[in-house]
Amino acid sequence: MAEAKTAQYQRPLPRRRGPAGEFYEFCHKHELRFQRCGDCGTWRHIPRDMCAKCGSFKWRWDKSSGRGKVFSWTTVMQPMLPQFAEVPYSPVIIEMEEGVRMLSWLRDVKPEELKLDLPVEVAFEDVTPEVTLPMFRRRS
Numbered sequence: 001m002a003e004a005k006t007a008q009y010q011r012p013l014p015r016r017r018g019p020a021g022e023f024y025e026f027c028h029k030h031e032l033r034f035q036r037c038g039d040c041g042t043w044r045h046i047p048r049d050m051c052a053k054c055g056s057f058k059w060r061w062d063k064s065s066g067r068g069k070v071f072s073w074t075t076v077m078q079p080m081l082p083q084f085a086e087v088p089y090s091p092v093i094i095e096m097e098e099g100v101r102m103l104s105w106l107r108d109v110k111p112e113e114l115k116l117d118l119p120v121e122v123a124f125e126d127v128t129p130e131v132t133l134p135m136f137r138r139r140s
């Protein structure tokens with residue numbers, strides 16, 4: 001059963017080492033967490049060792065509200081890789097309530113329905129037995 005799901009998912013998977021690996025471990029538990037500086041409190045994403053604001057190496061994983069809004073997107077009409085042959089599709093940049101931005105997908109919104117500031121929420125998708133990706137869906 002689990003092997004069948006692995007065979008179905010052909011798209012590239014994220015590297016799961018270092019701070020990014022910790023991010024995806026939380027996703028696997030269906031928790032969206034971002035790093036937050038232990039000195040100045042600034043949220044950050046993508047995961048990294050040092051705070052870009054104050055230079056601190058202290059940080060913790062704080063839970064996100066899971067809510068955000070569409071900040072930007074692009075619509076792909078011509079796939080560059082065979083794993084992304086179903087076009088059109090629109091990778092979106094989500095601005096989270098915590099202020100960080102992340103690249104993801106909106107599962108229930110067609111490219112022509114996208115608009116700036118569209119309210120969205122995280123919707124975890126277990127793409128393999130080991131990997132869960134933070135996708136998004138429209139929030140009412």
Ligand SMILES: [Zn+2]
Pocket residue numbers: 037038039040041042051052053054055056
């Ligand atoms: Zn800081």
